[in-house]
């Protein structure tokens with residue numbers, strides 16, 4: 001019983017660090033990032049492959065204590081794919097109970113229905129060039145709140161056209177904020193900006209701020 005309880009209270013963690021939020025509506029805000037280990041996907045452009053394995057088992061109490069040490073307002077739970085570990089859900093709940101502004105970055109492949117409603121969900125829809133389009137769980141779209149965000153990471157014009165079709169098919173811009181982000185070194189940010197303007201899309205374009213500041217350095 002006690003061993004089982006202990007397992008329920010832990011998560012495998014790749015890193016906990018303090019940085020500027022590089023993406024989403026909260027870009028630029030100082031934020032504590034809690035990166036959970038493991039991901040069932042293998043996106044072609046993945047920049048956190050180091051989080052696929054390894055990491056360290058840490059109790060929820062200790063994760064909360066480390067987070068509090070930074071005295072943040074914003075906390076982001078990310079991965080890997082955080083929802084691949086079931087104890088991600090109580091972690092999110094406890095972070096909300098501690099009155100942080102909590103966001104969850106998720107691939108869109110796993111069920112988001114049980115995520116605490118106080119959490120801002122930033123959910124990917126995987127584009128064709130990611131190689132993981134088949135993993136999209138479109139049922140999640142019905143569980144998104146108006147305060148959540150859907151993110152498309154675009155590698156080429158074909159991805160852009162695909163994303164534009166998804167906007168129409170699921171009426172996404174009426175559901176929540178939609179983010180379009182170019183894959184670094186694959187798609188010109190200027191081209192993407194021009195396409196968005198030419199088509200009059202009501203989406204928010206973003207460039208990963210942390211990569212402009214610190215490159216590919218882990219823990220940034």
Ligand code: SF4
Nearest residue numbers: 039041043046080107
């Ligand atoms: S879902 Fe995220 S962490 Fe997983 S492979 Fe894709 S980009 Fe990497």
